[in-house]
Amino acid sequence: MEPLIATHDLKKVYRIGKVSVPALRGISINVQEGEFVAVVGPSGCGKSTLLHVLGGLTRPTSGKVLVDGNDLFGMSDAQRTRFRAHKIGFVFQRFNLLPTLTARDNILLAQQIGDGCNPHRFASVTAMLGIVDKLRYRPNEMSGGEQQRIAIARAIVCEPKILMADEPTGNLDSENSQIVLNMMRAVNREFRQTILMITHNPAAAAVADRIIRMRDGHVVSD
Numbered sequence: 001m002e003p004l005i006a007t008h009d010l011k012k013v014y015r016i017g018k019v020s021v022p023a024l025r026g027i028s029i030n031v032q033e034g035e036f037v038a039v040v041g042p043s044g045c046g047k048s049t050l051l052h053v054l055g056g057l058t059r060p061t062s063g064k065v066l067v068d069g070n071d072l073f074g075m076s077d078a079q080r081t082r083f084r085a086h087k088i089g090f091v092f093q094r095f096n097l098l099p100t101l102t103a104r105d106n107i108l109l110a111q112q113i114g115d116g117c118n119p120h121r122f123a124s125v126t127a128m129l130g131i132v133d134k135l136r137y138r139p140n141e142m143s144g145g146e147q148q149r150i151a152i153a154r155a156i157v158c159e160p161k162i163l164m165a166d167e168p169t170g171n172l173d174s175e176n177s178q179i180v181l182n183m184m185r186a187v188n189r190e191f192r193q194t195i196l197m198i199t200h201n202p203a204a205a206a207v208a209d210r211i212i213r214m215r216d217g218h219v220v221s222d
Helices: 047-054 077-087 103-113 121-128 144-156 174-191
Strands: 005-016 019-027 036-040 062-067 088-092 162-166 194-199 210-215 218-221
Touching (some): 005 047, 019 047, 077 088, 103 144, 121 144
Parallel strands (some): 036 194, 036 210
Antiparallel strands (some): 005 019
């Protein structure tokens, strides 16, 4: 079975003035469709850089990234933007909800942007995430956990192949963190949603099927 995500000898070096700072030092990993994978490691180990490269947000210095059989950085910028819009949903530590819109409109905005979204998906996603009674509220009228569930709904409402989450519980207390993690687990099981989650929290990583550990730009265990 071909992996949904595959990398080969992925390297990323940042240039800061005359100094070269390596963030990824030859990463080769595979992620199968339907997996829930957590990437863990201390701050500065390269895990967020890895997610940004796999999501097509940051170009690697060298190496290859295949997503759903497509060479991500063999595309033009415009092609990669279109590909990302259809194949990848993102959830970040900061919820990135539009403050003037209700929860419903924040989610519907993704359906308006995403060409060919299934209009019936909205009901099933909001029911699964337990946010049907929050749809009329604006972000500042909801808890952090509720806002993150809205952000997850927005990310998956157009049925992307992959959900990429960067520290999705980083701004939440322990109770709301567990609620969000349980919801992500349910989304993975109910919708067979492939999830790649970056976290420094071992308790968060424990909900995943598989844990990839990084240190100093290397994968040290998988």
